[in-house]
Amino acid sequence: MDADVIVVGAGPVGLFLATELRLAGAEPLVLERLATPSEDEKARGLGPLATEAFWRRGLGDQLAEADVQGTKDLARDHGTTRGHFANIFKITPSEDRPRTYIWQPELERVLAKHAEGIHVLRGHEVTALESDVDGVTVTAGGTWRAKYVVGCDGGRSTVRKLTGFAFPGTPPLLRTTAGQVRFVGDVPSSGRYDGGTFLHGGRLAGITELASTPEPVTAADFAASIRRITGADVVVEEFREERRFGDQARQAETYRLGRVFLAGDAAHVHSPSGGQGLNLGLLDAANLGWKLGAVLRGDKPEAFLDTYTHERHPAGEAVLRNTRAQSALLAPGPHVDALREIVADLMDVPEANKYFGDLLAGIHQRYDFPYLAPAPAGEHCPDLELVGHDGRVTRLHEHTRTGRGLLLTAADVTDPRVDVVPVTNTGPLLLRPDGVIAWAGEGPLEVALDTWF
Numbered sequence: 422m423d424a425d426v427i428v429v430g431a432g433p434v435g436l437f438l439a440t441e442l443r444l445a446g447a448e449p450l451v452l453e454r455l456a457t458p459s460e461d462e463k464a465r466g467l468g469p470l471a472t473e474a475f476w477r478r479g480l481g482d483q484l485a486e487a488d489v490q491g492t493k494d495l496a497r498d499h500g501t502t503r504g505h506f507a508n509i510f511k512i513t514p515s516e517d518r519p520r521t522y523i524w525q526p527e528l529e530r531v532l533a534k535h536a537e538g539i540h541v542l543r544g545h546e547v548t549a550l551e552s553d554v555d556g557v558t559v560t561a562g563g564t565w566r567a568k569y570v571v572g573c574d575g576g577r578s579t580v581r582k583l584t585g586f587a588f589p590g591t592p593p594l595l596r597t598t599a600g601q602v603r604f605v606g607d608v609p610s611s612g613r614y615d616g617g618t619f620l621h622g623g624r625l626a627g628i629t630e631l632a633s634t635p636e637p638v639t640a641a642d643f644a645a646s647i648r649r650i651t652g653a654d655v656v657v658e659e660f661r662e663e664r665r666f667g668d669q670a671r672q673a674e675t676y677r678l679g680r681v682f683l684a685g686d687a688a689h690v691h692s693p694s695g696g697q698g699l700n701l702g703l704l705d706a707a708n709l710g711w712k713l714g715a716v717l718r719g720d721k722p723e724a725f726l727d728t729y730t731h732e733r734h735p736a737g738e739a740v741l742r743n744t745r746a747q748s749a750l751l752a753p754g755p756h757v758d759a760l761r762e763i764v765a766d767l768m769d770v771p772e773a774n775k776y777f778g779d780l781l782a783g784i785h786q787r788y789d790f791p792y793l794a795p796a797p798a799g800e801h802c803p804d805l806e807l808v809g810h811d812g813r814v815t816r817l818h819e820h821t822r823t824g825r826g827l828l829l830t831a832a833d834v835t836d837p838r839v840d841v842v843p844v845t846n847t848g849p850l851l852l853r854p855d856g857v858i859a860w861a862g863e864g865p866l867e868v869a870l871d872t873w874f
């Protein structure tokens with residue numbers, strides 16, 4: 422074996438997974454097609470669950486630093502720092518859970534630094550893959566062998582196609598033409614206009630309509646489309662790296678076939694509305710890394726790995742559902758105008774406003790456990806303030822760098838399977854390495870410990 426796990430793709434999800442695997446004691450090898458990292462400004466932010474996952478690994482300061490500029494850029498491009506559902510910019514940012522505005526290339530730099538020391542082979546495109554009883558052989562120029570392979574190779578995933586994962590879903594309703602754009606003078610705000618939607622963030626700008634022209638787009642064509650849609654007299658000096666994408670929503674039927682797994686966009690694609698894809702993928706990585714580590718160490722049997730699909734597939738489904746709803750609300754026409762007015766009014770109701778914010782953050786998704794575990798078990802634990810027996814105050818993320826399970830308790834106990842943190846200000850909690858609450862005081866602790874550790 423050349424490694425325990427071959428991770429295909431050094432995008433954000435692949436890099437994060439590789440670091441989680443290393444923390445769990447496994448040896449990852451990353452194979453990446455591109456010779457140098459992409460500078461594409463796609464995602465511009467991390468939701469609360471992904472932000473907290475990064476804090477748990479000691480990356481909070483780097484995120485906070487990037488967030489200063491990221492938030493300014495957001496205000497510049499959207500005219501507000503409120504969140505949006507289908508470009509209805511009304512969602513009040515949550516004060517309870519953190520989020521981060523960081524451009525994707527910057528995030529990938531943070532992750533690349535965090536991944537230093539991990540074997541990452543760039544300029545290696547995976548073209549073939551073969552599983553047998555002991556492992557998987559991967560071809561990418563040369564051949565490499567590992568016990569498991571994870572395809573983190575994006576929406577057009579080669580690993581998914583080579584392995585034969587079914588990828589059902591819905592075809593595009595709306596189509597976007599986007600590119601790296603340089604404007605001269607004023608740029609209209611991102612949003613839905615009568616004829617379509619204009620989106621603008623950093624260097625990326627795009628227009629979304631029911632149908633796009635089949636021909637390549639010039640700077641003058643793009644300016645004319647923006648004028649037609651927004652009414653603004655824009656001047657586009659440069660339009661390059663044209664890209665087309667639809668809001669098709671597809672999801673792999675299972676995230677595991679034998680020794681091969683999918684994570685991130687390889688497992689699910691949907692429209693970028695509401696900025697959720699990256700969060701979803703990073704949480705796939707957080708969920709899978711420690712589980713593969715536990716099986717590779719021999720602490721858990723192979724069947725344990727099926728909990729990955731069981732937990733993460735519903736999370737993906739929920740995002741596909743709300744992005745489809747957003748696409749419906751972005752389509753042109755008077756019927757949709759009327760529906761948007763009603764949704765916009767609804768968002769003025771504080772409870773409804775919070776509902777939309779929580780929906781996009783995935784806060785209330787609970788994993789379904791194989792034992793009786795009332796909420797908050799199954800949820801991602803927030804970054805709690807903890808008070809020890811000596812009165813010392815810490816935050817949860819200060820105890821999670823080891824990537825081990827944690828038992829927060831006032832009782833004087835030890836257990837070799839987890840780190841015990843004495844606390845006096847909260848009820849007992851058992852946390853998995855991915856920050857998920859495994860037990861919150863109800864039912865036998867032993868069952869939860871046995872299940873996960």
Ligand SMILES: Cc1cc2nc3c(=O)[nH]c(=O)nc-3n(C[C@H](O)[C@H](O)[C@H](O)COP(=O)(O)OP(=O)(O)OC[C@H]3O[C@@H](n4cnc5c(N)ncnc54)[C@H](O)[C@@H]3O)c2cc1C
Nearest residue numbers: 430432434454464465547574575685686696697698699700
């Ligand atoms: C316009 C736009 C805006 C977005 N905004 C947001 C946002 O605000 N928030 C958010 O959460 N998400 C957003 N997203 C989605 C987000 O960008 C993706 O979900 C994210 O990039 C997924 O990461 P990934 O690592 O799964 O895949 P990718 O980033 O696609 O990385 C896959 C990697 O695999 C490599 N690869 C591919 N094939 C092979 C192969 N055969 N062999 C080896 N390597 C290979 C690729 O080169 C690439 O480096 C946006 C997307 C778009 C298009």
